[in-house]
Amino acid sequence: MERVKELVAGRPVVIFSKSSCCMSHAMVMxxxxxxxxPVVYELDHLPGxxxxxxxxxxxxxxxxxxxxxxxxEFVGGSNEIMALNIKGKLKPLLIKANAIWM
Numbered sequence: 001m002e003r004v005k006e007l008v009a010g011r012p013v014v015i016f017s018k019s020s021c022c023m024s025h026a027m028v029m030x031x032x033x034x035x036x037x038p039v040v041y042e043l044d045h046l047p048g049x050x051x052x053x054x055x056x057x058x059x060x061x062x063x064x065x066x067x068x069x070x071x072x073e074f075v076g077g078s079n080e081i082m083a084l085n086i087k088g089k090l091k092p093l094l095i096k097a098n099a100i101w102m
Contacts, residue, residue: 007041018067023065024078030085031068
């Protein structure tokens with residue numbers, strides 16, 4: 001859990017992903033479409049990725065990826081991000097986290 005917190009600290013948008021996960025790729029592309037530059041960590045390429053994946057699942061992300069953090073807060077997986085986008089709440093959240101400027 002501590003390693004996840006360290007990787008999230010000081011970054012407006014962080015996405016934990018796996019290189020084979022198409023939904024992770026879709027979430028990265030969605031957030032980039034607003035002009036944000038998320039930091040993406042591919043768990044299958046990181047030392048200790050399995051432990052980080054377990055920590056993400058303990059936070060409630062099931063499946064474990066994508067796991068999206070905005071403004072150091074865990075927002076959720078693809079379902080939560082898509083719901084925020086459909087409701088028009090994703091862009092204000094990115095603005096609040098200083099991930100994009102308007």
